[in-house]
Amino acid sequence: MSIQSEEAFLSLIDEHFATDSAALELGRGDDCAVLSQGGPFCVSSDLFLEDIHFRRSYFSPQDIGYKALAVNVSDIAAMGGRPLAFTMDLMIPSGLDRSFWEKFFSGMAALARQNDMPLAGGDLSRSDKLGVSISIWGTPGPSGRFIPRTGGNPGDVLFVCGEPGLARAGLSLLEKDGIKAAETFPQAVQAHLRPKPKTMVANLLSAAGTSSLMDVSDGLARDLPRLLGSKPGADLTVSPDMIHDEVIRFAEQTDVTAEDVFMVGGEDYALLGTAAPEAFKSKILTIPGVRALGRINDSGTITVNGTPFTLNGFDHFDA
Amino acid sequence: MSIQSEEAFLSLIDEHFATDSAALELGRGDDCAVLSQGGPFCVSSDLFLEDIHFRRSYFSPQDIGYKALAVNVSDIAAMGGRPLAFTMDLMIPSGLDRSFWEKFFSGMAALARQNDMPLAGGDLSRSDKLGVSISIWGTPGPSGRFIPRTGGNPGDVLFVCGEPGLARAGLSLLEKDGIKAAETFPQAVQAHLRPKPKTMVANLLSAAGTSSLMDVSDGLARDLPRLLGSKPGADLTVSPDMIHDEVIRFAEQTDVTAEDVFMVGGEDYALLGTAAPEAFKSKILTIPGVRALGRINDSGTITVNGTPFTLNGFDHFDA
Known part of the structure; x- marks a missing residue:
C-alpha cells in the first residue's frame, strides 16, 4: 500500500519521531519550530539524493534513512558540537509503499534517538526520485567551544x-x-x-x-x-x-x-x-x-x- | 557557458551573498556555520522543485531564486519573527549556463539583503531537475514573542x-x-x-x-x-x-x-x-x-x- 496523503505521511512521521523534547519550545506543525537555546549554535545542511548519493538497489530503506541523517550528524561532530535538532525536506516518488517508509523512518529515528535529537519540522513534496535534504543544528560540546577547520598552525x-x-x-x-x-x-x-x-x-x-x-x-x-x-x-x-x-x-x-x-x-x-x-x-x-x-x-x-x-x-x- | 566545478559555483555564490554578518560567528566553508543568538529561535524548511512548485517556462531565473527564499521568509513572518539566516541545498541539472545562475542568485540575494539575512551554508549536488531546499532561522520580532497558529479562542x-x-x-x-x-x-x-x-x-x-x-x-x-x-x-x-x-x-x-x-x-x-x-x-x-x-x-x-x-x-x- 502506498501512502497517498500528506496527512498519512505526517502521522507516520509522528509515530517514529517524538514530538516532545526539552530542546523544542514549539514542535512540528506550525510555520516554524521554536527552539530554546541560550547561546551560539551551529547549522549545516546536506542533500541525499537517489542515484547521486545512494542507490535503492543496494541501500535498504533503513540504510537510506540512517545515512541521510548520519552525514549531517557528522558535520556537527566535526565542529566538536552536540546535535540539538534537525529538519527534513522529503522528496517522495510514487511507488514506494508504506513498508518502505516505515523502514526508512525507523532507520533515521534510531539515529535521532541515539543522539537525543528531535525532528523540528520540514516539508514534503512528490518528486521523480527519492531525495532528502536535512538541516541540522547543534550546541557546543562539553568543552564549550566549536572547533573550526582552520585553526591549525605550522608545526602542528x-x-x-x-x-x-x-x-x-x-x-x-x-x-x-x-x-x-x-x-x-x-x-x-x-x-x-x-x-x-x-x-x-x-x-x-x-x-x-x-x-x-x-x-x-x-x-x-x-x-x-x-x-x-x-x-x-x-x-x-x-x-x-x-x-x-x-x-x-x-x-x-x-x-x-x-x-x-x-x-x-x-x-x-x-x-x-x-x-x-x-x-x-x-x-x-x-x-x-x-x-x-x-x-x-x-x-x-x-x-x-x-x-x-x-x-x-x-x-x-x-x- | 555552463558552470562545471563546485568551486566555480561557490565563488559565484560568494559574489552574491555576503560572507560577513553580525548574525554569523562563523560563516560558510566550515562543516557548520555558527550563529550567534541569545535566546529562543524558530526554524523552518521548504522545498522548491521544478515542475512541482515552479516551471522554467514561465518563471524567470530571478523569479525562481526569489520565490525559493520568499516562501521561507513567509514562514518566519507568520511566527511574528525576524529572519536571522538561511541555508540552501541546491539541486543542479546540467545545461543551465552561468547567466542563468547569475540571475537566480541575484533574485535570491536581493530578498536576502532586504531582510538583512546571511546565507549560512548549504550543499550542492547535480540532479535531473532543478530544486532548492532552504532552511531558515529567525528570532522573535519587536514584540519579543513568537505567535503560534493555535492561540485563537472561540469569539475571536x-x-x-x-x-x-x-x-x-x-x-x-x-x-x-x-x-x-x-x-x-x-x-x-x-x-x-x-x-x-x-x-x-x-x-x-x-x-x-x-x-x-x-x-x-x-x-x-x-x-x-x-x-x-x-x-x-x-x-x-x-x-x-x-x-x-x-x-x-x-x-x-x-x-x-x-x-x-x-x-x-x-x-x-x-x-x-x-x-x-x-x-x-x-x-x-x-x-x-x-x-x-x-x-x-x-x-x-x-x-x-x-x-x-x-x-x-x-x-x-x-x-
Whole structure:
C-alpha cells in the first residue's frame, strides 16, 4: 500500500519521531519550530539524493534513512558540537509503499534517538526520485567551544580518526557487485551504507585541545587543502599499517595503490584534525582510533611519503 | 557557458551573498556555520522543485531564486519573527549556463539583503531537475514573542491580510497561457511568481496582540482548520468587495465562483490570524491590508456565508 496523503505521511512521521523534547519550545506543525537555546549554535545542511548519493538497489530503506541523517550528524561532530535538532525536506516518488517508509523512518529515528535529537519540522513534496535534504543544528560540546577547520598552525601534528578509503572501496564494490559485496568486504560495504558519526570522539578531541577539526566527506586529497587554508602545506606519511585491511585487499584487485585509495577516498566521514605536538602526544593520541598522519607546514606543498601529491578526491559534483 | 566545478559555483555564490554578518560567528566553508543568538529561535524548511512548485517556462531565473527564499521568509513572518539566516541545498541539472545562475542568485540575494539575512551554508549536488531546499532561522520580532497558529479562542475575530485566491488564479492562467497571462492578469501572475513575505505587517500584528497567526500556503480551505485546531469552527463572510478584482475576472472565465477561488486558493502567502474583538477593533484593523473574515467558535463546523464549507484546498501532494 502506498501512502497517498500528506496527512498519512505526517502521522507516520509522528509515530517514529517524538514530538516532545526539552530542546523544542514549539514542535512540528506550525510555520516554524521554536527552539530554546541560550547561546551560539551551529547549522549545516546536506542533500541525499537517489542515484547521486545512494542507490535503492543496494541501500535498504533503513540504510537510506540512517545515512541521510548520519552525514549531517557528522558535520556537527566535526565542529566538536552536540546535535540539538534537525529538519527534513522529503522528496517522495510514487511507488514506494508504506513498508518502505516505515523502514526508512525507523532507520533515521534510531539515529535521532541515539543522539537525543528531535525532528523540528520540514516539508514534503512528490518528486521523480527519492531525495532528502536535512538541516541540522547543534550546541557546543562539553568543552564549550566549536572547533573550526582552520585553526591549525605550522608545526602542528595532522591526525585522522576513522578509516580513509574504506567507504570508497565499499562504494566501488557495491557498484560492481551489488549488496553481495558485503560477503567478502563487510566493513567496506558497511562504511559506505552506514557511516558512524564520531560525535563522542570529537567531543574528546575538543576537550583535549584539538586546534582544528573537520569531517572528511570528499576524501583526504580534497578535504586536506580545505583544512590547511590559503597556503596549504603538509608532509604526510601513509604506511600500510595505517590502512584498513579491506582497503588493501580492494586495491590489490584494481590498478590503484592502497595509498591512493586512502588519499582519494570519498564519504569517509573520518575526522581530520590538527593539534600542537605536546597536546597531541599527551592527550590526543590516547583517544581511541587516532593516528598521526604527519605535520603541517607553510611550504605550499602537500607531500605523501616524500612525493608531492596531486590527485583529486571524490566529487559528487563530477558528472 | 555552463558552470562545471563546485568551486566555480561557490565563488559565484560568494559574489552574491555576503560572507560577513553580525548574525554569523562563523560563516560558510566550515562543516557548520555558527550563529550567534541569545535566546529562543524558530526554524523552518521548504522545498522548491521544478515542475512541482515552479516551471522554467514561465518563471524567470530571478523569479525562481526569489520565490525559493520568499516562501521561507513567509514562514518566519507568520511566527511574528525576524529572519536571522538561511541555508540552501541546491539541486543542479546540467545545461543551465552561468547567466542563468547569475540571475537566480541575484533574485535570491536581493530578498536576502532586504531582510538583512546571511546565507549560512548549504550543499550542492547535480540532479535531473532543478530544486532548492532552504532552511531558515529567525528570532522573535519587536514584540519579543513568537505567535503560534493555535492561540485563537472561540469569539475571536478571524482576519486575513493579503489576497486569497490571487496566486491560484495566476497559476491557472500561467499554466494555460504561459507568461503572456501577465498582460491581462498582471497582479495574479505576480502573486504566483513573486509572493511578498509580510514580515513587517506580521511584526505589527504581533505588537497589536494577535492571538494566532499563520501563513496561508495551501489555501484558506486547507489552512483554516489547521489554525483552528482539534475542533474547528468558524462562521465566515466572504463578499465580492473582499476579493481581488483579478480573482473575480478569473472566476468569470471558469465554472467556479470567485468565493471558491478565494477559499481554495493555494500559495497565497497571505497571513491568517485571530484576535480578541476589542484588540481587533482598536488595533489590528488599523494595520494596512487587514480584513475581518468572521468569528471563530467551537461548533465544529466552518460556514461560509451561512453554508457549511467542505472544499479541499490546493495540495502540492496531489498527483
